[in-house]
Amino acid sequence: MNTNMIRTSLRSMLIKCISLVNPGSQATTSVCQFANRPGSDPEPPTLPYNKYINAMTSMPRKSDVTTEQLTAYLSENFGSDIFANDVHSACDALGITYATATKRLRDFYVKRGTWNLTVQERLEQTYQAPAAAPAIQVTDREHQNLIPDKDDNFVPFGNFSDVKKVIKSGLFYPVFITGMSGNGKTFSVDQACASLNRELIRVNITIETDEDDLIGGFRLVNGETVWHNGPVIEALERGAVLLLDEVDLASNKILCLQSVLEGKGVFLKKIGKFVKPAAGFNVIATANTKGKGSDDGRFIGTNVLNEAFLERFALTFEQEYPTVAVETNILKKVAASLPTEGSVTEFCENLANWADIIRKTFKDGGIDEVISTRRLVHIIRAYSIWGDRMKAIKVCVNRFDDETKQSFIELYDKIDANVEVKEEDNAEVPF
Numbered sequence: 001m002n003t004n005m006i007r008t009s010l011r012s013m014l015i016k017c018i019s020l021v022n023p024g025s026q027a028t029t030s031v032c033q034f035a036n037r038p039g040s041d042p043e044p045p046t047l048p049y050n051k052y053i054n055a056m057t058s059m060p061r062k063s064d065v066t067t068e069q070l071t072a073y074l075s076e077n078f079g080s081d082i083f084a085n086d087v088h089s090a091c092d093a094l095g096i097t098y099a100t101a102t103k104r105l106r107d108f109y110v111k112r113g114t115w116n117l118t119v120q121e122r123l124e125q126t127y128q129a130p131a132a133a134p135a136i137q138v139t140d141r142e143h144q145n146l147i148p149d150k151d152d153n154f155v156p157f158g159n160f161s162d163v164k165k166v167i168k169s170g171l172f173y174p175v176f177i178t179g180m181s182g183n184g185k186t187f188s189v190d191q192a193c194a195s196l197n198r199e200l201i202r203v204n205i206t207i208e209t210d211e212d213d214l215i216g217g218f219r220l221v222n223g224e225t226v227w228h229n230g231p232v233i234e235a236l237e238r239g240a241v242l243l244l245d246e247v248d249l250a251s252n253k254i255l256c257l258q259s260v261l262e263g264k265g266v267f268l269k270k271i272g273k274f275v276k277p278a279a280g281f282n283v284i285a286t287a288n289t290k291g292k293g294s295d296d297g298r299f300i301g302t303n304v305l306n307e308a309f310l311e312r313f314a315l316t317f318e319q320e321y322p323t324v325a326v327e328t329n330i331l332k333k334v335a336a337s338l339p340t341e342g343s344v345t346e347f348c349e350n351l352a353n354w355a356d357i358i359r360k361t362f363k364d365g366g367i368d369e370v371i372s373t374r375r376l377v378h379i380i381r382a383y384s385i386w387g388d389r390m391k392a393i394k395v396c397v398n399r400f401d402d403e404t405k406q407s408f409i410e411l412y413d414k415i416d417a418n419v420e421v422k423e424e425d426n427a428e429v430p431f
Contacts, residue, residue: 065094067104075117084113146199146240153333154191157326158184159317164192166315167241167282172263174283174312176247178290179319181299182372185286186245188319198280199240203231205247207301211256215266227271232260239278248287248302254309257283261312285313321359321373327352334377338384347389350416351376357411369404371397390419 070090078086087101108115159177166173177185186202193200203214211217216230235242247254259266261283265276288294291305322330331348355371362370375396382392393412397405413419 065096065100065104067107070094070096070101070104071108071117080117082108082115082117087115146201146238147197148190148194148200150194151187151191153330153337154187155322155326155330155333156188156191157322158188158319160188160192162317163189163284164195167192167198168196170280172277172282173314174261175285176291176310176313176316177284177286177319178288178316180321180370180372181288182374183319183321184373185319186243189241189243189284189286193241199235199238200243201231201235201238201240202243202245204245205250205254207249207251207303209250210253214254215256215268217270232257232266233268233275236260236265236275236277236281239280242281242283244283244285246287247285248289248291248293248299248305250305251303252306255306258309258312261309283313290316321355324352324356327355327373327376330373331376331380334380335384338381340380340384341387344380344383346418347383347416348380350412351379354412354415357415358408367404367407369400369408371408389416 073090073094074082074086077089082105087105088098090096091098091101105115108117110116163175163177166175177189179185190200190202192198203209212230214230214232216228216233218225219228221228229237232242234240260277263277263281265274267274287302288299289302291310293304294300294302321327328348331351332345335344335348355373355376358367358369358371361367379392379396382395383389386392390409390412393409394405397408400408
């Protein structure tokens with residue numbers, strides 16, 4: 001290979017390198033002119049050798065043009081809808097590369113080669129709107145009557161007077177009420193608030209209950225995303241009694257109420273607002289267990305609650321079933337409100353005695369099931385429909401297994417001499 005061939009090869013390599021690094025620059029132009037000169041003794045290039053090296057190796061300087069300056073130029077000259085040709089024009093006018101411009105416009109990107117300068121503004125308005133626009137109008141919430149209705153059939157018993165005193169005091173004093181199913185835990189709180197004209201907000205807790213259900217969150221209303229207060233926030237702002245029903249069914253997500261149970265209110269981190277409890281606000285929880293789970297499996301689904309959560313309840317009341325006399329009075333009041341034929345006083349007394357014997361046997365470990373006050377009320381209601389004592393009892397104890405059901409029916413047959421156990425003619429039942 002002769003000298004001219006080597007020189008030509010080197011020229012080509014130099015032109016390619018410089019063109020790749022900085023196309024269209026003064027250095028590239030100068031080298032190209034130098035490389036293409038004819039003759040065996042070419043003149044030296046216009047720029048010194050070290051400037052060629054700098055042109056190939058130096059990084060481009062960071063642009064001083066800000067996003068605000070770029071969007072202002074584009075908006076003034078091309079409007080809010082921007083296309084690739086508009087960006088190229090802005091690059092020439094502001095002295096920046098197309099890559100830099102597209103990087104500055106990434107928050108306004110719509111699709112390839114298209115930008116919209118109002119996208120970011122719309123997103124900011126959507127986020128800011130919830131803090132000022134609740135999902136329900138404030139006036140609507142203020143006009144809601146959350147005071148429970150008084151029940152004429154209610155008979156005070158158990159911890160009712162104590163619960164009523166706590167609510168009447170107006171102090172923040174969280175209460176935990178535990179006891180067997182159907183013994184009036186929730187009903188007593190409901191009627192205590194009714195007698196005191198206090199607002200009550202009841203929340204039925206499940207394993208799925210989370211912070212969004214309790215505290216609140218964003219909802220889609222009329223095509224707009226707005227903030228909606230949860231029942232806890234409603235109770236805090238209104239100074240109402242918050243009833244957490246069946247709280248032992250909750251998961252560890254219930255711990256979002258820790259600060260609420262301390263009486264300190266809660267910070268709504270999604271909208272940056274702190275809610276303080278209004279005067280009279282209190283929390284009452286009901287459960288079938290004491291938050292330690294169900295060892296005998298009777299209350300499937302109950303969970304072991306966090307000890308720090310339980311410790312925040314100052315008082316714990318154990319609710320028992322009413323005495324025979326109280327329960328008889330309850331059943332008589334229920335019967336009086338129903339279209340029953342004849343006197344049901346004897347039937348109410350027999351039912352109360354029957355349930356009392358079953359409960360005592362249950363405590364002694366003789367049976368695995370129990371008759372609740374709620375089930376006795378069901379029997380009275382069934383009797384008002386069929387007018388047959390034994391049929392009313394049967395349809396209400398069918399939920400138990402065959403052995404337990406039969407023992408309950410036989411026990412009542414021994415207590416009430418006016419009933420007769422007989423087989424029903426199912427063929428006469430219309431379908």
